[in-house]
Amino acid sequence: MFGKMKEYLQSELIKLQEQKLYKHERIIVSPQGAEIFVKGKKVLNFCANNYLGLSSHPDLIKAAHEGIDERGYGLSSVRFICGTQDIHKILEEKVSTFLGTEDTILFSSCFDANGAVFEPLLSEEDAIITDALNHASIIDGIRLCKAQRWIYSHGNMSDEIGLDPSTGKELKGLERCLKEAIEKGCRFKMIATDGCFSMDGDIAKLDEIVALAEKYDALVMVDDSHATGFMGKTGRGTHEFKNVMGKIDIITTTFGKALGGASGGCISGHKEIIDWMRNKARPYLFSNTVPPATVTATIKVIDLLTESTELRDKLEANTKKFRTEMSAAGFDIIPGEHPIVPIMFGKYPNCSQLAVEFANKMLDEGIYVIAFSFPVVPRGKDRIRVQLSAGHTTEMIDNAIYAFIKVGKELNMI
Numbered sequence: 001m002f003g004k005m006k007e008y009l010q011s012e013l014i015k016l017q018e019q020k021l022y023k024h025e026r027i028i029v030s031p032q033g034a035e036i037f038v039k040g041k042k043v044l045n046f047c048a049n050n051y052l053g054l055s056s057h058p059d060l061i062k063a064a065h066e067g068i069d070e071r072g073y074g075l076s077s078v079r080f081i082c083g084t085q086d087i088h089k090i091l092e093e094k095v096s097t098f099l100g101t102e103d104t105i106l107f108s109s110c111f112d113a114n115g116a117v118f119e120p121l122l123s124e125e126d127a128i129i130t131d132a133l134n135h136a137s138i139i140d141g142i143r144l145c146k147a148q149r150w151i152y153s154h155g156n157m158s159d160e161i162g163l164d165p166s167t168g169k170e171l172k173g174l175e176r177c178l179k180e181a182i183e184k185g186c187r188f189k190m191i192a193t194d195g196c197f198s199m200d201g202d203i204a205k206l207d208e209i210v211a212l213a214e215k216y217d218a219l220v221m222v223d224d225s226h227a228t229g230f231m232g233k234t235g236r237g238t239h240e241f242k243n244v245m246g247k248i249d250i251i252t253t254t255f256g257k258a259l260g261g262a263s264g265g266c267i268s269g270h271k272e273i274i275d276w277m278r279n280k281a282r283p284y285l286f287s288n289t290v291p292p293a294t295v296t297a298t299i300k301v302i303d304l305l306t307e308s309t310e311l312r313d314k315l316e317a318n319t320k321k322f323r324t325e326m327s328a329a330g331f332d333i334i335p336g337e338h339p340i341v342p343i344m345f346g347k348y349p350n351c352s353q354l355a356v357e358f359a360n361k362m363l364d365e366g367i368y369v370i371a372f373s374f375p376v377v378p379r380g381k382d383r384i385r386v387q388l389s390a391g392h393t394t395e396m397i398d399n400a401i402y403a404f405i406k407v408g409k410e411l412n413m414i
């Protein structure tokens with residue numbers, strides 16, 4: 001009896017469209033890469049998580065073919081029944097070595113890894129302390145566990161309680177939350193944070209977080225999905241970038257971004273925690289194993305990144321070039337070192353419409369970028385979010401900057 005719900009959904013969908021919140025998907029008819037075909041038109045892609053340009057890399061495609069040839073298409077099983085092949089164990093070992101951890105457990109996605117990680121470790125007598133801007137999958141994972149919850153305002157390490165000027169709600173710093181959890185007599189305390197926050201491209205203050213965790217006897221969980229493979233001198237992630245390798249208790253990450261971009265994710269950390277997850281984590285026990293092609297291709301990625309830092313070095317150089325030249329051209333850019341580069345529109349009149357119009361004009365110029373407006377970002381923080389890749393050539397970046405300047409002048413922004 002779909003009738004009543006059908007009417008409801010139809011009217012809600014129309015509302016979404018009226019509010020311009022309906023999500024329209026552009027159809028790509030080529031492999032993912034720096035150059036893609038959208039609606040029969042070749043464009044340069046500046047909005048993928050393909051940070052290292054590996055999504056369609058020939059070595060990965062070859063490794064994926066070998067995976068299918070040698071271990072088949074799928075396993076039709078969860079890991080603990082008959083879904084574990086030698087290659088799954090090899091990948092887990094290689095990821096542990098790469099991240100500098102004791103052990104690793106694979107999941108179908110990092111969304112699943114985050115959905116899995118909290119519930120088996122924490123219950124009513126424990127505390128979870130989470131950054132206000134953490135990824136949706138961390139938020140959902142926390143909802144699935146019974147621990148008491150503290151939310152600290154984004155990046156706020158302080159011992160203070162402040163007030164949000166727009167809502168009048170209390171805002172707490174991390175240290176304040178830790179103290180409150182201790183006052184409540186919590187047994188275990190865990191701090192959870194993204195390594196890199198995807199809207200602004202800012203990096204968690206892991207050095208300060210680790211120091212507070214040591215002071216107040218808490219564990220640290222970092223989701224490094226937007227960092228594994230390229231942040232830090234050898235691309236290990238934000239823990240390398242912030243000099244706290246070996247001090248993060250739990251790292252979750254995805255294979256769906258820099259590491260080839262197909263799918264899959266993991267939890268990595270202390271061997272007792274990983275062992276516990278193999279026995280208790282529900283998305284591991286009740287969901288299918290990662291398919292062989294994805295496993296063998298991800299093994300290839302870890303090998304490539306272990307042998308050479310060439311790709312992450314290239315990405316770093318591309319990021320520096322784009323950030324420097326766009327700032328010099330007069331665009332308002334959130335400073336940082338991450339290949340996520342937000343170009344801000346807040347200081348212009350009608351910034352929401354302007355950002356959308358800008359992105360459309362960029363597509364006409366052959367550059368694919370996306371505008372983010374309220375409510376995806378706070379009011380006045382409208383932006384175009386550019387993502388650099390090691391797959392971009394210098395010429396492609398020059399073309400993108402040229403198009404930004406051209407459209408920026410047309411729209412009287414610079």
Ligand SMILES: *Cc1c(COP(=O)(O)O)cnc(C)c1O
Pocket residue numbers: 108109110111112114135137194198223224225226253254255256263264265
């Ligand atoms: C992309 C992302 C995920 C989800 O990863 P999947 O493997 O695609 O499920 C989780 N956490 C963060 C921080 C992400 O950016």
